[in-house]
Amino acid sequence: MKLVASDLDGTLVRRDRNVSPRTIATFQRLHAAGVIVVLVTGRPIRWIAPVHSQLGIPALAICANGAATYDPATDTIVHSSPLEASVLAEACTRLRAEVPEVVFAVERDGGRQMRHEPGFPVGPWEADHDSVAPLPLADIVTRPAAKLLVRAGVQSPDEFTARVGACLTGLAEATNSSSSGMVEVSAAGVTKASALALVARSHSVTAADVVAFGDMPNDLPMLTWAGRGVAMANAHPAVRAAASDVTKHTNEDDGVAEYLERLYGL
Known part of the structure; x- marks a missing residue:
């Protein structure tokens, strides 16, 4: 190897x-x-x-x-x-229609910066970090993002990922890497x-x-x-x-x- x-x-x-x-x-x-x-x-x-x-x-x-x-x-x-801004906006629109209680965050510039809706839970180690800040959704979707992060309260990680993935079929990739119920969305094929x-x-x-x-x-x-x-x-x-x-x-x-x-x- x-x-x-x-x-x-x-x-x-x-x-x-x-x-x-x-x-x-x-x-x-x-x-x-x-x-x-x-x-x-x-x-x-x-x-x-x-x-x-x-x-x-x-x-x-x-x-x-x-x-x-x-x-x-x-x-x-x-x-x-990255997810282009137009794709990011469409993904958020679809998901909010499917899951009204959903909240979003994005990783920008490969994750040098994170921007999140005010209701998105942020880890205590990042709450006061200069690279992490709240923004209204209208501003979150104006720039490309490495990842879109999706939460909707307490969820089964695999079931919620499948639901998000079905909603974004043909538009983006959905996966998860934790037990917290957060879904990670990337550009199609990425x-x-x-x-x-x-x-x-x-x-x-x-x-x-x-x-x-x-x-x-x-x-x-x-x-x-x-x-x-x-x-x-x-x-x-x-x-x-x-x-x-x-x-x-x-x-x-x-x-x-x-x-x-x-x-x-x-």
Whole structure:
């Protein structure tokens, strides 16, 4: 395998938001051996620096479920596939008609900025952050967005994602990566797999030479595209069912590192 692609939360990153010393050492050995490492996450760009700095290697980060491929070393977006403003506005119109109680937020500029309706719940770690601010919906839909975030109170994540996806058929992609009931919407055809394929092609690497790790439904396109798609032991049941392999351990117990050590003989 010439390229290792890994999701972050629930896969490479532990609950304490850190990467273990064993995992860091494993990825540094892979990099030293010439293996290409790509981080592939639903996270916005503004959440990448802590993980990237811990790993200590020059890895590209595919952010916002494939909408932005980002080079943390230069703070540069090297490829972007946002929801255009007209599509964003149409998606919000359709969803509000289907689910009147729905509230929206968007990740702009690959996730350097978040703008949200006043009623959209924002995590306490971001409530006072300069890059996060409330806006009326009329202003939210005036600019392209890497992702549209959709909430409607307490929802079953998979059922609500299916409902949102059905509403946006032919217009955009809907997925989820948490248990909170939030749905993440990207431009049509934009997934972790579509962005990873572009990165692999730029290195003359085919899907057959890619091993990818993930744990949630937003990882499914990537895991089914890669030559070896590996679900975490703690993965969503649909991810475990679709993967070609499953790690012996969870993200809390170095599941990715243990798998890679066996695969590469480290």
